[in-house]
Amino acid sequence: xxxxxxxxxxARARLVNKLAAQDLATAEVLEIMxxxxxxxxxxxxxxxxxxxxxxxxxxxxxxISQPTVVAMMSNAAAGVSERSRVLEIGTGCxxxxxxxxxxxxxxxxxxxxxxxxxxxxRTLANLEITNVTFKFADGHEGWPEYGPYNAVIGTASAEExxxxxxxxxxxxxxxxxxxxxxxFVGQSLIQWERIETGFRKRDICGVRFVPMLKGIxxxx
Ligand code: SAH
Numbered sequence: 001x002x003x004x005x006x007x008x009x010x011a012r013a014r015l016v017n018k019l020a021a022q023d024l025a026t027a028e029v030l031e032i033m034x035x036x037x038x039x040x041x042x043x044x045x046x047x048x049x050x051x052x053x054x055x056x057x058x059x060x061x062x063x064i065s066q067p068t069v070v071a072m073m074s075n076a077a078a079g080v081s082e083r084s085r086v087l088e089i090g091t092g093c094x095x096x097x098x099x100x101x102x103x104x105x106x107x108x109x110x111x112x113x114x115x116x117x118x119x120x121x122r123t124l125a126n127l128e129i130t131n132v133t134f135k136f137a138d139g140h141e142g143w144p145e146y147g148p149y150n151a152v153i154g155t156a157s158a159e160e161x162x163x164x165x166x167x168x169x170x171x172x173x174x175x176x177x178x179x180x181x182x183x184f185v186g187q188s189l190i191q192w193e194r195i196e197t198g199f200r201k202r203d204i205c206g207v208r209f210v211p212m213l214k215g216i217x218x219x220x
Pocket of ligand 1: 138211
């Protein structure tokens with residue numbers, strides 16, 4: 001196992017060096033991405049591709065986000081003035097969740113597909129990550145009980161931002177999520193920062209995410 005561990009650490013460092021060369025994120029975010037193993041979040045059969053800068057299947061027609069995109073989203077979230085609480089919509093395999101757990105005191109994460117949620121819970125427990133609270137639910141409503149959040153991250157794309165989510169962003173906090181773009185196929189990753197007079201909007205880049213769906217899917 002020693003050999004495999006060394007190989008993945010080296011492959012991961014190579015990936016992070018590529019991200020660093022693109023100037024996508026601060027040294028802090030890149031260091032966390034260098035620490036968190038991505039291969040443990042995907043099926044063993046595709047683990048050898050875990051350090052390619054690409055999306056990979058995680059079952060249930062969902063995908064683990066591309067490292068480039070995780071770097072950009074984490075960077076946008078990490079730029080807030082206070083990092084107490086972050087809300088994530090779309091836990092998926094939990095990779096982005098793990099990165100957030102190192103940037104914020106507490107992470108709240110919602111997933112609508114039960115088996116994915118259960119699997120992510122186990123993966124994060126194996127990594128001894130203890131500051132994450134999970135919820136199996138439709139994330140459209142957010143999680144008002146623990147809000148407001150310094151950052152809200154959506155890892156599935158919506159036609160427009162649900163107002164429940166923007167309502168749960170703290171003053172000077174940020175909402176970061178992909179929304180449909182009428183100009184091209186795919187979506188725009190947008191950052192909305194809450195300021196005294198409303199929200200300041202910034203277009204981060206074009207992206208392709210799976211859609212944010214309504215309702216829940218229970219499963220074994
Ligand atoms: N960051 C995750 C991304 C997974 S893909 C990862 O890297 O693994 C997006 C995830 O959002 C999927 O797991 C999908 O089931 C979930 N999702 C889609 N709509 C949702 C909703 N309304 N509420 C909660 N999760 C949702």
